Amino acid sequence: MSNSINRRYSPVGQSEMSGGITIRFLGVFKKAYGGNQMSLEATKKKETLRNIIQKAVESSPELRRLLIDPELNDPLPNAVILVNGKEIGILKGLETEVRDRDEIVIIPVIHGG
Secondary structure, X not given: OOOOEEEXXXXXXXXXXXXXXXXXXXOHHXXXXXXXXXXXXXXXXXXXXXXXXXXXXXXXXXXXXXXOEOOOOEOOOOEEEEEOOEEHHHOOHHHOEEOOOOEEEEEEOOOOO
């Protein structure tokens, strides 16, 4: 399985749109990953957001710990996720299709009590 993951340390808003799927991390996710964005090569013409997130967390155990809820095996309790500026709740959720040149933004949800 050939997953090409590149860590990019460019300032927010200056993503390189030369191809691939860009994932931007905000807040604690940026620190957990060790950078503010990564680029993934799509291994299929159509990838689901769920598959892309799985590939992203494979590269960082700390990111997995903070992003993926262990009971649900799902990132949604811990993050708001945008694909090309749209919240995935108005799309197809984690089954939203993503393609080369799409941008995913993962924003932490702050829990309190």
